[in-house]
Amino acid sequence: xxxxxxxxxxxxxxxxxxxxxxxxxxxxxxxxxxxxxxxxxxxxxxxxxxxxxxxxxxxxxxxxxxxxxxxxxxxxxxxxxxxxxxxxxxxxxxxxxxxxxxxxxxxxxxxxxxxxxxxxxxxxxxxxxxxxxxxxxxxxxxxxxxxxxxxxxxxxxxxxxxxxxxxxxxxxxxxxxxxxxxxxxxxxxxxxxxxxxxxxxxxxxxxxxxxxxxxxxxxxxxxxxxxxxxxxxxxxxxxxxxxxxxxxxxxxxxxxxxxxxxxxxxxxxxxxxxxxxxxxxxxxxxxxxxxxxxxxxxxxxxxxxxxxxxxxxxxxxxxxxxxxxxxxxxxxxxxxxxxxxxxxxxxxxxxxxxxxxxxxxxxxxxxxxxxxxxxxxxxxxxxxxxxxxxxxxxxxxxxxxxxxxxxxxxxxxxxxxxxxxxxxxxxxxxxx
Amino acid sequence: xxxxxxxxxxxxxxxxxxxxxxxxxxxxxxxxxxxxxxxxxxxxxxxxxxxxxxxxxxxxxxxxxxxxxxxxxxxxxxxxxxxxxxxxxxxxxxxxxxxxxxxxxxxxxxxxxxxxxxxxxxxxxxxxxxxxxxxxxxxxxxxx
Numbered sequence: 147x148x149x150x151x152x153x154x155x156x157x158x159x160x161x162x163x164x165x166x167x168x169x170x171x172x173x174x175x176x177x178x179x180x181x182x183x184x185x186x187x188x189x190x191x192x193x194x195x196x197x198x199x200x201x202x203x204x205x206x207x208x209x210x211x212x213x214x215x216x217x218x219x220x221x222x223x224x225x226x227x228x229x230x231x232x233x234x235x236x237x238x239x240x241x242x243x244x245x246x247x248x249x250x251x252x253x254x255x256x257x258x259x260x261x262x263x264x265x266x267x268x269x270x271x272x273x274x275x276x277x278x279x280x281x282x283x284x285x286x287x288x289x290x291x292x293x294x295x296x297x298x299x300x301x302x303x304x305x306x307x308x309x310x311x312x313x314x315x316x317x318x319x320x321x322x323x324x325x326x327x328x329x330x331x332x333x334x335x336x337x338x339x340x341x342x343x344x345x346x347x348x349x350x351x352x353x354x355x356x357x358x359x360x361x362x363x364x365x366x367x368x369x370x371x372x373x374x375x376x377x378x379x380x381x382x383x384x385x386x387x388x389x390x391x392x393x394x395x396x397x398x399x400x401x402x403x404x405x406x407x408x409x410x411x412x413x414x415x416x417x418x419x420x421x422x423x424x425x426x427x428x429x430x431x432x433x434x435x436x437x438x439x440x441x442x443x444x445x446x447x448x449x450x451x452x453x454x455x456x457x458x459x460x461x462x463x464x465x466x467x468x469x470x471x472x473x474x475x476x477x478x479x480x481x482x483x484x485x486x487x488x489x490x491x492x493x494x495x496x497x498x499x500x501x502x503x504x505x506x507x508x509x510x511x512x513x514x515x516x517x518x519x520x521x522x523x524x525x526x527x528x529x530x531x532x533x534x535x536x537x538x539x540x541x542x543x544x545x546x547x548x549x550x551x552x553x554x555x556x557x558x559x560x561x562x563x564x565x566x567x568x569x570x571x572x573x574x575x576x577x578x
Numbered sequence: 579x580x581x582x583x584x585x586x587x588x589x590x591x592x593x594x595x596x597x598x599x600x601x602x603x604x605x606x607x608x609x610x611x612x613x614x615x616x617x618x619x620x621x622x623x624x625x626x627x628x629x630x631x632x633x634x635x636x637x638x639x640x641x642x643x644x645x646x647x648x649x650x651x652x653x654x655x656x657x658x659x660x661x662x663x664x665x666x667x668x669x670x671x672x673x674x675x676x677x678x679x680x681x682x683x684x685x686x687x688x689x690x691x692x693x694x695x696x697x698x699x700x701x702x703x704x705x706x707x708x709x710x711x712x713x714x715x716x717x718x719x720x721x722x
Binding site: 521522523526527528529530531533534555556557558559560561 | 583585587588589594615617619620622624641642643644645647676677695
């Protein structure tokens with residue numbers, strides 16, 4: 147039988163959800179107008195005032211926010227509460243190295259945790275469960291989000307964080323983890339390791355909540371079969387809160403967006419025009435309950451489709467498809483957002499030419515990032531040790547910018563593939 | 579007294595070396611000595627040629643990253659202990675060797691030669707000449 151964390155909200159009537167959205171949106175626009183000069187200015191430029199926004203049907207009148215706005219307003223420009231009311235930041239990568247910083251009041255954290263709790267209960271979680279969280283903890287929202295949700299549900303929470311597979315498996319066996327939360331690629335890696343080590347009969351996993359990167363239906367089937375679990379997708383972004391903006395139910399045909407907190411729109415990425423229901427386009431979110439960092443009409447750059455077809459799980463909130471692509475050049479590698487412009491920034495800082503190529507692949511279910519850079523006369527040395535040292539420095543600088551390890555390959559000039567004179571910057575070989 | 583060595587960045591791929599050699603050959607440059615230092619992804623080809631300027635120009639215009647380095651060329655007695663005799667002089671003078679490679683010639687059967695890359699050419703040259711070891715002049719090696 148389907149269980150819910152907050153049935154009165156998750157299964158509310160369409161009218162009830164609309165009522166909440168209308169009331170909260172009007173209040174939120176006023177809050178932002180009063181406290182965020184950056185956005186107020188944008189509204190003034192568009193000649194919109196809070197009195198023009200009477201409900202969801204007026205949402206289209208508001209200006210968009212993009213990652214560029216977040217960069218420009220860094221760090222406090224979009225903050226809507228005094229810092230004394232804020233209790234946490236989380237952060238994600240920006241487009242050129244300046245990170246995005248999102249702020250949370252305690253109330254914001256509570257609501258975020260509740261969203262994650264809904265996802266855990268939808269995956270069958272109860273207070274009898276042992277919830278094994280191996281998303282990264284820290285600035286990344288994955289660990290803290292699911293950790294908070296797991297507490298709300300009352301699961302025994304294992305704050306494992308990422309990496310150290312030996313320890314993951316030991317705790318999984320010794321403490322009888324029943325719900326696994328991590329990126330799908332790490333889940334696939336753990337599944338391989340469990341089978342290789344003959345631990346399949348010693349684990350008690352029944353469900354997995356996997357997000358922060360794209361994964362295919364084939365990958366889901368593979369993980370489900372190998373681990374003997376049901377694998378659920380979860381979606382979110384730091385700018386809006388973190389994981390739990392939407393989550394999958396037992397039907398596994400899309401993720402229910404928590405519409406009591408987030409209003410979703412699909413727009414044409416080129417014109418910004420709102421598209422009718424069922425169209426494929428860019429997903430835009432408006433936070434209607436966030437206090438500290440309330441983004442209105444934030445363009446996620448994720449391309450997907452919304453569906454209001456009734457769901458067999460009983461939840462009434464709109465469902466979004468898995469993101470089918472991006473309307474910018476952001477890559478998600480090992481669950482981490484990577485922009486080619488960040489890599490370019492590092493190369494320039496290290497004295498390389500802007501002739502590079504990024505090759506992303508998935509080897510043994512784990513993403514790999516290779517950066518090929520053309521050698522320049524200025525950087526070249528007759529001493530191998532010196533060239534190797536430069537290469538090592540570049541790997542270090544990329545790691546500190548991107549947060550993930552990349553392989554650097556120095557190549558001869560003019561060997562990077564070009565198409566009609568223009569360098570092909572990104573080669574994504576992953577089949578997902 | 580140093581000689582000019584040309585180092586060339588070569589991507590590890592089939593035919594990569596043949597291509598560089600072709601560029602040199604087509605420009606009429608004769609190779610006197612060579613060595614390669616390689617990693618998994620690339621190699622550094624180091625050569626001594628009869629006409630360094632011509633070689634460098636040919637390589638650059640073919641798009642290669644190439645660089646000239648001053649190195650020492652030392653004749654050694656082509657007999658057991660010959661290399662050790664030269665290297666021990668440098669070791670005694672506390673001179674570090676970055677790399678070296680050896681070559682022999684058709685014209686002089688008694689001697690072999692080593693190309694030495696050291697941090698400071700002058701210090702190495704001083705240590706060697708003090709022990710009566712004569713360095714090769716550029717003209718000598720280019721005309722071998």
